[in-house]
Amino acid sequence: MKIGFIGLGVMGAPMAANLGKAGFEVRGYDLRPGGRTVASVAEAVTGADVVITMLPDSPQVEEVLPEIVEYGGDNLLYIDMSTINPETSLGIARRLPHALDAPVSGGERGAIEGSLSIMVGGKEEDFQRALPVLQAVGRTIVHVGPSGAGQTVKAANQLVVGGTYGLVAEAILLMEVSGVDPAKGLDVLAGGLAGSRVLELKRHSMVARDFAPGFRIDLHHKDMGIATAAARQAGLALPLTALVTQLIAAARAQGHGSLDHSALLKVIERINAA
Amino acid sequence: MKIGFIGLGVMGAPMAANLGKAGFEVRGYDLRPGGRTVASVAEAVTGADVVITMLPDSPQVEEVLPEIVEYGGDNLLYIDMSTINPETSLGIARRLPHALDAPVSGGERGAIEGSLSIMVGGKEEDFQRALPVLQAVGRTIVHVGPSGAGQTVKAANQLVVGGTYGLVAEAILLMEVSGVDPAKGLDVLAGGLAGSRVLELKRHSMVARDFAPGFRIDLHHKDMGIATAAARQAGLALPLTALVTQLIAAARAQGHGSLDHSALLKVIERINAA
Numbered sequence: 120m121k122i123g124f125i126g127l128g129v130m131g132a133p134m135a136a137n138l139g140k141a142g143f144e145v146r147g148y149d150l151r152p153g154g155r156t157v158a159s160v161a162e163a164v165t166g167a168d169v170v171i172t173m174l175p176d177s178p179q180v181e182e183v184l185p186e187i188v189e190y191g192g193d194n195l196l197y198i199d200m201s202t203i204n205p206e207t208s209l210g211i212a213r214r215l216p217h218a219l220d221a222p223v224s225g226g227e228r229g230a231i232e233g234s235l236s237i238m239v240g241g242k243e244e245d246f247q248r249a250l251p252v253l254q255a256v257g258r259t260i261v262h263v264g265p266s267g268a269g270q271t272v273k274a275a276n277q278l279v280v281g282g283t284y285g286l287v288a289e290a291i292l293l294m295e296v297s298g299v300d301p302a303k304g305l306d307v308l309a310g311g312l313a314g315s316r317v318l319e320l321k322r323h324s325m326v327a328r329d330f331a332p333g334f335r336i337d338l339h340h341k342d343m344g345i346a347t348a349a350a351r352q353a354g355l356a357l358p359l360t361a362l363v364t365q366l367i368a369a370a371r372a373q374g375h376g377s378l379d380h381s382a383l384l385k386v387i388e389r390i391n392a393a
Numbered sequence: 394m395k396i397g398f399i400g401l402g403v404m405g406a407p408m409a410a411n412l413g414k415a416g417f418e419v420r421g422y423d424l425r426p427g428g429r430t431v432a433s434v435a436e437a438v439t440g441a442d443v444v445i446t447m448l449p450d451s452p453q454v455e456e457v458l459p460e461i462v463e464y465g466g467d468n469l470l471y472i473d474m475s476t477i478n479p480e481t482s483l484g485i486a487r488r489l490p491h492a493l494d495a496p497v498s499g500g501e502r503g504a505i506e507g508s509l510s511i512m513v514g515g516k517e518e519d520f521q522r523a524l525p526v527l528q529a530v531g532r533t534i535v536h537v538g539p540s541g542a543g544q545t546v547k548a549a550n551q552l553v554v555g556g557t558y559g560l561v562a563e564a565i566l567l568m569e570v571s572g573v574d575p576a577k578g579l580d581v582l583a584g585g586l587a588g589s590r591v592l593e594l595k596r597h598s599m600v601a602r603d604f605a606p607g608f609r610i611d612l613h614h615k616d617m618g619i620a621t622a623a624a625r626q627a628g629l630a631l632p633l634t635a636l637v638t639q640l641i642a643a644a645r646a647q648g649h650g651s652l653d654h655s656a657l658l659k660v661i662e663r664i665n666a667a
Contacts, residue, residue, distance in 0.1 A: 205571065224585045236585045238578070259584045264573045271571040272578040275564035279587040282560040282633070289631040290549035293620070296627040297479065297545040299538040304512070304546040310533050311498045311510045313553040315589035346567070353570040356664050357563040359556070362636055390630050 120144065122252065123163035123170040125183055126201070127154045130223070131173035133230040134200070134256045138171075141255035164190040169252055170197050176341055177203040180211070188214055196248055200237070204345050205267035205274070206352055208240060212266035217245045220266060222273035223257065226334055234258040238276075240268035274349045277342040281380065282363045283317040288384035291325060292391065301326050321381045333379030336370045343367050394418065396526065397437035397444040399457055400475070401428050404497070405447035407504040408474070408530045412445075415529035438464040443526055444471050450615055451477040454485070462488055470522055474511070478619050479541035479548070480626055482514060486540035491519045494540060496547035497531065500608055508532045512550075514542035548623045551616040555654065556637045557591040562658035565599060566665065575600050595655045607653030610644045617641050 120143055124135040127149035135147045148163040149155045157163050160183050164170050170187055174180050180201050187197060197218045199211060208220035219241035229235040235257035239246055246262040253260045263272045290308065294301040305322040308314065324330070343364040350357045366386050373389065375382045394417050398409040401423035409421045422437040423429045431437050434457050438444050444461055448454050454475050461471060471492045473485060482494035493515035503509040509531035513520055520536040527534045537546045564582065568575040579596040582588065598604070617638040624631045640660050647663065649656045 286556040
């Protein structure tokens with residue numbers, strides 16, 4: 120099976136490599152020459168059974184879409200694994216008969232290990248066709264609904280993750296300023312109903328103020344924009360999501376865009392700095 | 394060893410029973426006659442090596458404190474396992490030389506199973522003396538700092554738990570209103586970085602709108618009052634904690650005080666109801 124893979128960045132490059140290891144014939148394209156095996160989108164798409172995009176945001180996906188439509192065969196299966204607005208995914212599905220939105224979570228490490236979680240929106244028959252391909256890059260692969268549903272679930276995921284960082288940050292500051300060792304306190308929290316994957320993975324680095332990425336504030340800021348837009352589109356007011364979005368925007372405004380998203384702690388600190 | 398146990402409610406009764414099973418001589422007192430083995434605080438305290446209180450809030454603790462001071466021996470170890478304001482715990486420690494604040498998490502089930510998490514504030518020597526007693530009722534027992542520190546960690550725990558319910562509630566509504574099956578979506582979230590003990594234990598009941606307690610909104614409302622007061626006392630502005638506090642207060646105002654704290658979902662729903 121021939122796969123055209125567009126977007127060989129931090130996530131895309133190891134995903135394309137895992138597809139190659141699984142025996143697929145992969146033609147990889149990126150704007151930057153290093154690592155790519157073909158020189159144009161047209162070349163990646165022409166004759167492909169499946170085209171995958173793994174791009175930063177909606178504009179980049181919309182930029183390559185016309186060539187995918189033009190050079191793709193009638194039976195082309197298009198899997199967009201970028202995290203973009205659900206509305207954009209719906210628009211894509213109107214232009215291509217076999218399109219899936221399949222954003223991922225699990226980060227660079229998940230991409231390298233082929234252990235990503237993948238949230239898939241689209242038609243059941245297309246999902247079944249995509250499954251052998253997705254199994255080469257992910258471990259938890261769930262068909263969550265029609266076109267756009269994958270992006271909606273990803274947006275829900277990001278609002279919960281961003282909010283959890285904010286809550287843990289506030290808990291750390293409350294303990295520190297009250298004279299309590301936050302490391303000991305968070306050990307207790309991690310073992311009870313307050314426990315979370317964020318506490319499990321990040322409590323030590325947050326207490327130590329180690330904000331090496333990881334997943335960058337810039338990207339989480341983009342994702343909160345998607346969550347906010349998705350809520351507006353659905354006609355929903357989500358107060359915690361709104362506040363988390365503002366706090367992450369503040370992190371970016373304060374120059375922390377390239378730090379890990381756990382650097383949300385710095386915003387809560389700055390609110391309280393003399 | 395003789396233990397006076399004051400407060401034989403949903404939590405206190407099974408805790409006192411576990412102390413009895415562990416071989417301690419327990420004299421249990423409650424305002425309500427049923428289940429108590431002595432008829433007054435004075436009788437529970439006189440001659441006791443250890444006095445434990447497990448009461449609803451600060452006023453109840455302050456009400457029994459004078460009798461504990463009056464009838465307790467010089468070497469009495471006083472362990473307050475109620476969830477109250479850290480400032481109140483500090484005040485108690487000024488009146489009794491051997492006082493620990495030791496609030497718990499784990500709920501009624503943890504109390505029955507003797508598997509509570511216990512956050513202990515106070516002097517190291519008093520903590521060591523309390524340990525055999527606490528081991529009869531809890532599993533994770535951590536000395537987190539000086540007097541009041543146990544209450545501060547409990548407050549931090551409750552702000553994270555309350556906030557997590559709010560975030561999960563907003564994620565559920567976003568998915569539902571967008572036409573995504575929330576059960577499938579939450580399965581993906583539970584397996585990734587958005588995963589939490591709240592998602593693990595409560596996502597099915599929240600989607601099904603089953604809000605049988607569990608831990609009541611009324612109690613979580615009290616606990617958010619403690620978290621807010623602790624933050625004020627520490628001179629801290631905590632924006633997410635503030636919003637979570639308001640949302641839980643709204644749940645109570647809307648008449649959901651006796652439902653499980655996951656009923657915070659009803660507040661997010663009502664904000665968006667026509």
